Amino acid sequence: MRNPIILKLQRGAHLTDEDCDELSRLTADTRQIEPRQDLIREGDRPGDVKVVLDGFACRYKLLPNGSRAIISLLLPGDFCDLHVAILGEMDHSIATLSRCTVADIPHATILDLLENHPRLARALWWGELVCESIAREWLVSTGWRDADHRAAHLFCELLMRLRVVGRATIDSCDLPLTQAELGEVLALSTVHMNRTIQHLREKDLIVLQDGRLSIPDVGRLQTFAGFTPNYLHLTKRTYGGGPEGVAEVGRD
Amino acid sequence: MRNPIILKLQRGAHLTDEDCDELSRLTADTRQIEPRQDLIREGDRPGDVKVVLDGFACRYKLLPNGSRAIISLLLPGDFCDLHVAILGEMDHSIATLSRCTVADIPHATILDLLENHPRLARALWWGELVCESIAREWLVSTGWRDADHRAAHLFCELLMRLRVVGRATIDSCDLPLTQAELGEVLALSTVHMNRTIQHLREKDLIVLQDGRLSIPDVGRLQTFAGFTPNYLHLTKRTYGGGPEGVAEVGRD
DNA sequence: CGCGAACTTGATATTTGTCAACTAAGGTGG
DNA sequence: CCACCTTAGTTGACAAATATCAAGTTCGCG
Numbered sequence: 393m394r395n396p397i398i399l400k401l402q403r404g405a406h407l408t409d410e411d412c413d414e415l416s417r418l419t420a421d422t423r424q425i426e427p428r429q430d431l432i433r434e435g436d437r438p439g440d441v442k443v444v445l446d447g448f449a450c451r452y453k454l455l456p457n458g459s460r461a462i463i464s465l466l467l468p469g470d471f472c473d474l475h476v477a478i479l480g481e482m483d484h485s486i487a488t489l490s491r492c493t494v495a496d497i498p499h500a501t502i503l504d505l506l507e508n509h510p511r512l513a514r515a516l517w518w519g520e521l522v523c524e525s526i527a528r529e530w531l532v533s534t535g536w537r538d539a540d541h542r543a544a545h546l547f548c549e550l551l552m553r554l555r556v557v558g559r560a561t562i563d564s565c566d567l568p569l570t571q572a573e574l575g576e577v578l579a580l581s582t583v584h585m586n587r588t589i590q591h592l593r594e595k596d597l598i599v600l601q602d603g604r605l606s607i608p609d610v611g612r613l614q615t616f617a618g619f620t621p622n623y624l625h626l627t628k629r630t631y632g633g634g635p636e637g638v639a640e641v642g643r644d
Numbered sequence: 645m646r647n648p649i650i651l652k653l654q655r656g657a658h659l660t661d662e663d664c665d666e667l668s669r670l671t672a673d674t675r676q677i678e679p680r681q682d683l684i685r686e687g688d689r690p691g692d693v694k695v696v697l698d699g700f701a702c703r704y705k706l707l708p709n710g711s712r713a714i715i716s717l718l719l720p721g722d723f724c725d726l727h728v729a730i731l732g733e734m735d736h737s738i739a740t741l742s743r744c745t746v747a748d749i750p751h752a753t754i755l756d757l758l759e760n761h762p763r764l765a766r767a768l769w770w771g772e773l774v775c776e777s778i779a780r781e782w783l784v785s786t787g788w789r790d791a792d793h794r795a796a797h798l799f800c801e802l803l804m805r806l807r808v809v810g811r812a813t814i815d816s817c818d819l820p821l822t823q824a825e826l827g828e829v830l831a832l833s834t835v836h837m838n839r840t841i842q843h844l845r846e847k848d849l850i851v852l853q854d855g856r857l858s859i860p861d862v863g864r865l866q867t868f869a870g871f872t873p874n875y876l877h878l879t880k881r882t883y884g885g886g887p888e889g890v891a892e893v894g895r896d
Numbered sequence: 897c898g899c900g901a902a903c904t905t906g907a908t909a910t911t912t913g914t915c916a917a918c919t920a921a922g923g924t925g926g
Numbered sequence: 927c928c929a930c931c932t933t934a935g936t937t938g939a940c941a942a943a944t945a946t947c948a949a950g951t952t953c954g955c956g
Contacts, residue, residue: 404731435874453784456870461788463780475773478766479656483777483875507762514730514758517769521727524776525735527783528715532705535786535831536713538911570934579787581913586936618708622687623735790943822902833945838904904951913942920935
């Protein structure tokens, strides 16, 4: 199972085999996009919904002074603009960071699915709610954690999220962003981002080179970051029937 | 029409008279809550959904050092924990700031509505998506705007949101938060929050006293703040049929 | 009258940004 | 094969924004 959408949504919703087939069909038609290309721009009213199947993309807003605020990272399995099917107009832009594989799903298909496929609709909604929860945690990071802890927290989150969709080992994952881009994510200047990474390296909390992040001791990084993964809602829950409890996040 | 939920959801969805009646019925049974009381705590699995009908409440997370990060303000018409009906567990807490009127809607009612009332379900989803959009804008503010602009931006947003639900005049609204609480919203120390307010006062951008905010020149404050209201998605749109275009935000 | 909460002020410390310069690695055209 | 260019990463000196600490002030209320 390599379809990241299914891997992700299974974390929060019960999908039947037919549901999975349906999701696979929706995302069968894909295309490749080069790094640093806009997928959607603020003000657009796209006619389809884009889903990232591989690579890193981001939501961003441009500020009056010309700088770019990256307000979320879109990983494999993430919907870029499901909300626009309901809200109508994009209030931010979306761009690739690395080379990406993307699928386009027509709005009509989505709306039909919302009307006639309540279980899948609920799964999609669940996915959106997790995104919202992540946005809230980023707000906490940006406002209340200093640079070192903020960066450490992000690295913990990314490892976790990528493991869910089978894109990370137990302690490492791709991270194909430049330090300048990481600064745009964490609201830090490029210079300070660089010094922050050096701090974490000096403490042996991370190894970050050649677009890859390795974490020598995940528990120690989590402790340092004050990371608690509850906001990712990864604990697979059974809604009546079946064994109650936790499913571990995949190990490689 | 004083029901803030209806006033708010009408901005984004077409509600029939029956829909409005249904919403009124859901929120007929209310209770009063004193200021600074927790409504829901992180980790809770409440059996109903709480809606603010009057007053100010907030989402917050407690940090290891004991300080409180307020990550959103809940105004009349806002659902406190609709997401928990789907996500299962609260990843943050909710507390009143002022005295509040709150309605409780059982989960079963919500879930039934999601299954059998697609138009209302979609309206609720729209409301959640607007909340998510606001969270994204707060992230931009907190990360990329300095204290003066951040505060000004918040005041613009609050005036706008309160006008939609009939809780503000064209240029003023209640704002029953202490400066310390505003600091918890804007990720500023109490001292710096105080100085920030003084800056805005010196520039005649705001009048803030006795729990009330007045804005001498709304356009000037918006310009100063770099405020563009697109992220609030208040432009009432007609989805096929009816006059195309914009409905003004209510004047008093 | 006295007390507590909210607000205000000044002095100082810490965090982060800005500017300018420099290194290292990779690609490309001559 | 090399000169040149670009991009990413790094460093130091300094400036700006914000936090912290400590000490008032103001005002409503018991």
